[in-house]
Amino acid sequence: MAYDKARAYAISHVGQIIPLDKETCEELVNYTLTLPDHEIESHLLDLLGPSDDSFSLISKFMDLKRTEDDLKKFQQEKQKSKMATQAPSNPIPQNGTARVWGQSEKPVAKAPKTRLSGNKGSTTTSQLADIKPSNKISSNQAKKNKKKNLDSLADIEAAINDLEVENARNSVNLETSSTVRRVCNCMATRHPLFEVAPNCLNCGKIICSKEGLQPCSSCGNELLSEAEKRDIIKILQSERDLMESKSANPSNKSVQSQPSKLTTKKIKYGTTPGGNLWKAQDEALKQLEENAKRQRELAAEEEKKIKEREEQEKELEHYRKSKDVNSDLLKAQERLETLLHFQETGAERSKIIDNASDFEMPGVSSGSMWLSPVERALQLKKQQKQLRKIQSSEKARSGRTKKVVEMVIRDGKVKMVEKQVIDDSAHVAEEDEMEDLEQSLLSDKLNHEAALAKNTWDFKKDQDKWEKPVYIPQKAFDTSDSAVALPARERVQQNKLDNAELVAAMYS
Numbered sequence: 001m002a003y004d005k006a007r008a009y010a011i012s013h014v015g016q017i018i019p020l021d022k023e024t025c026e027e028l029v030n031y032t033l034t035l036p037d038h039e040i041e042s043h044l045l046d047l048l049g050p051s052d053d054s055f056s057l058i059s060k061f062m063d064l065k066r067t068e069d070d071l072k073k074f075q076q077e078k079q080k081s082k083m084a085t086q087a088p089s090n091p092i093p094q095n096g097t098a099r100v101w102g103q104s105e106k107p108v109a110k111a112p113k114t115r116l117s118g119n120k121g122s123t124t125t126s127q128l129a130d131i132k133p134s135n136k137i138s139s140n141q142a143k144k145n146k147k148k149n150l151d152s153l154a155d156i157e158a159a160i161n162d163l164e165v166e167n168a169r170n171s172v173n174l175e176t177s178s179t180v181r182r183v184c185n186c187m188a189t190r191h192p193l194f195e196v197a198p199n200c201l202n203c204g205k206i207i208c209s210k211e212g213l214q215p216c217s218s219c220g221n222e223l224l225s226e227a228e229k230r231d232i233i234k235i236l237q238s239e240r241d242l243m244e245s246k247s248a249n250p251s252n253k254s255v256q257s258q259p260s261k262l263t264t265k266k267i268k269y270g271t272t273p274g275g276n277l278w279k280a281q282d283e284a285l286k287q288l289e290e291n292a293k294r295q296r297e298l299a300a301e302e303e304k305k306i307k308e309r310e311e312q313e314k315e316l317e318h319y320r321k322s323k324d325v326n327s328d329l330l331k332a333q334e335r336l337e338t339l340l341h342f343q344e345t346g347a348e349r350s351k352i353i354d355n356a357s358d359f360e361m362p363g364v365s366s367g368s369m370w371l372s373p374v375e376r377a378l379q380l381k382k383q384q385k386q387l388r389k390i391q392s393s394e395k396a397r398s399g400r401t402k403k404v405v406e407m408v409i410r411d412g413k414v415k416m417v418e419k420q421v422i423d424d425s426a427h428v429a430e431e432d433e434m435e436d437l438e439q440s441l442l443s444d445k446l447n448h449e450a451a452l453a454k455n456t457w458d459f460k461k462d463q464d465k466w467e468k469p470v471y472i473p474q475k476a477f478d479t480s481d482s483a484v485a486l487p488a489r490e491r492v493q494q495n496k497l498d499n500a501e502l503v504a505a506m507y508s
Helices: 006-017 022-032 037-049 053-083 125-130 139-170 225-247 277-322 328-343 373-398 425-452 461-466 499-507
Strands: 403-410 413-420
Touching: 006 022, 006 053, 006 425, 022 037, 037 053
Parallel strands: none
Antiparallel strands: 403 413
16 A cells, blocks of 8 residues: 555554544544645644644655655656567568568458448347347446546545544634634635535624634634534435445446435426427426425335334333333323423313303302202302301411310429310201201102103093094085075176276366
8 A cells, every 4th residue: 555654654643642543543644645735734734733743743744755756756667668668669570571662462352341331330130139238337437437436435535524523623622722723704705615604603704615614713603513514424424335335336337326315416308499398397397396295205204214213112111111110100100290291381271161151140159050949049058158168267277266275284294285166066057957958959859750750641531631523414514595695705806987987087
């Protein structure tokens, strides 16, 4: 491997300046060797910081790299000169008659050309039938793919290294460390814009590519959150794995055709001469909507799978915890957690709709509107009793009730004990009266129900209410002329005026 001395020197000395393990130092040095010479010094200075040890390491590392570059160039030039001296000249044939002036070569008889022999790209039908689909790529295309994959892999490694180095910097205290932040106030006029984080979301400063991925030099806030950095690193690592698989299999068409997550998908549309451009645009937009819908469905399915997996993990964890615990205790804990959650949120959990209470007048005892007067009186007495209990309990708490002091003399000592006097005679009388009312109401209800149960249909009694119908023949009616004829009602209205009277009325 090239640059063995420079690599070994840098790996052994980088770990002494910054606290990194050997594997990380190897990755850092390997990435540094892929950079050009004018970027190596600034890269190492950004990583190690401006100190005497870092300056000596950079100078020694560059000297070793230059000596190895010079040695490599010298060996290549020496090998080229040796190949030039050993190249054979054109040999002359032994008979001495080859390519002599005056001698002409005999024309070689050429085979007659067919119609398709001059066409290099033409194939016959039988040849097309014999062609099988190949999964291999030509050697030139494979070389191009390999070079392109290696370039992309180097860019991805550089991006991952920048993110990891930035995370390592964030874990170091800036006051005690020798790390120097890059400061540039060009506002992307001298250097290109840093497209990953174009500006600081806190102070609004425009970030150029010189400052790069580091805390803002103006306010000190991070340009990207930790979650965004982790997502970017995850995507870059998956892209690195894809590039490594492509570079390992440059001639495999199925591997090379795998899509990259970093490349944006484009929808192309075209029209033939005289075609409808608007129709082509509508088809392209429909295809774009279908792709977006498919992506949303895939994302929803992934989220659903992730939620199901999380729920399964929670259930397994809950089962592990509750396997050896009493079930009643778990129920009590769950009930406590729900009550505490309700207390914290304070949201409206239920809503009671009482239409009957909307029509009750103030001063009337609450309850059902279908109660009888006795039941309403009983309910009113219960409310009054409850109100007196509340008032007496309030008086007891405030110390305004009747009290009795009891004096106890025992063993030559006097103890004064204060006791409250509760008069239960009134309460007992009220309770007896209420019980009597309840008993009377209950007995009335039972009697009414018994009377309703006895009220059955009696066939004989019901039959006596009605008279049996009797048939009367037609001869029994009087059909003589002596019967009074009732005046018939005329259906048509007739005018009783005479025609002469009508004419006189018209001329008058």
